[in-house]
Amino acid sequence: YRDSLQDAWGYCLVDPDKAREKMLITLGHMMTDGRCPRRFSRFGLKNDMDDFSDSPTWAPEAINTYIRETGDFDILNRELPFLESEETSSVEDHIFRSLDYMYHSRGKNGLIRMRKGDWLDGLSGINQYGEDATSAWVTVAAFNAQNIMAGLYERLGMKDKAELMRVRSAEYKEIFNRVAWDGHWFTYAFFEDGEPIGSSKNLEGKIYLNVQTWAIFTGIVDDKDRIESIRKSIYRYLQTPFGPLLNYPPYVLYGERCGRLYRQFPGTFANSAVYNHGAAFKVFADVKEGDFEEALDTISRALPNHPDNSDMCRTSEPYAVGNVYYGPNHRRFGMNLFSWFTATPAWLLHDAFEQILGVYSDYDGLTLTPHTVSEWTEYSVRKLYRGTVYNITFKRDSAEKGIWLDGVKQSGSTVISDKPECNVIVKF
Secondary structure, three states, rough: HHHHHHHHHHOOOOOOOHHHHHHHHHOOOOOOOOOOOEEEEOOOOEEOOOOOHHHHHHHHHHHHHHHHHHHHHHHHHHEEEEEOOOOOEEEHHHHHHHHHHOOOOOOOOOOOOOEEEEEOOHHOOOHHOOOOOEEEEHHHHHHHHHHHHHHHHHOOOOHHHHHHHHHEEEEHHHHHHHHEEEEOOEEEOOOOOOOOOOOOOOOOOOEEHHHHHHHHHHOOOOOOHHHHHHHHHHHHEEOOEEEEEEEEOOOOOOOOOOHHHHOOOOOEOOOOOHHHHHHHHHHHHHHHHHHHHHHHHHHHHOOOOOOOHHHOOOOOOOOOOOEOOOOOOOOOOOOOOOOOOOOOOHHHHHHHHHHHEEEEEEEEEEEEEEOOOOOOOOEEEEEEEEOOOEEEEEEEOOOOOOEEOEEEEEEOOEOOOOOEEEEOOOOO
């Protein structure tokens, strides 16, 4: 379910109509109460109804990106079915129900319950030690999803729902910063009895990457000292020549309650390996903090052709991004696996075109804000946006700044044209 939404989100930059089809199919398999299946089948096979808490959080970004690319706000009114029900309702209502379910599914510490699991599959099942097991990361993901929907609601004039999303996000923000802060970074999750996962109190798995990067790029943390501490901790504990580790140190003796990742060899998969999906999240955080050199370095190390990546360790095609590089605690450090089994490429597409190259489809045009390293002096992007081909040339210019559309200087950073093809010059 979640992978379908992320794949569609990435495909919005390639073929929005195909992405729309995928999103509608996926959202049409939601339960009426807002829960989503782990996996669903369109061909009569049994659905996997394991209740993973993160499943709904990916829909707002996917739908919002489709709308930004196409201007098709009417998709929010499209009637869709529910799984195992005769009821139908709009796309907007499907998304609202799912976020509302999450809001009302929280533990005694105020964070959202992990339930069967979240993005980190290896931690699935910690609720067997108490249903009040909670995920700090999924609370951040819900904060982000609600803020996206608040922006859409405001655009549509749905002020009451926009305000509800903002109020709930503010509540998440206060609780997250109070409950999950560990002194130098954020804790990832908590068992029902309060035992943390991803805390300095743990002997193994002291720090987890994703909750740090998401905290930064979603804006749920805005304390500059905390952000600086987080970034230093990522560099100190997680950085490798192949990208950042998912967590550290690996579980060897003390993680028996932490799901299957404890049973994975140290340095593999979720047990202190370089998970490229997590690395792709980090690019958003790097750009948010204005560290464009680090953003480019992060995305480059995920790719199989980076000079530090050894051909001797690669098990995939030299043009395909792997799901994981084995970490330094494994004797095959740097080996990459599962090149065709990862949601990483969708994030890398948005990393590259929107976050680094700075070509962002907005509701009223293309917003052009390059985030490039200092040695880049010129590059070009060809973008199809709402039936118009934009030939965009970016040039570093110390004397003159601005954007020119077909020779006419524009005000602001957004351009729009109704011609079949146009030329844009961006001097930055």
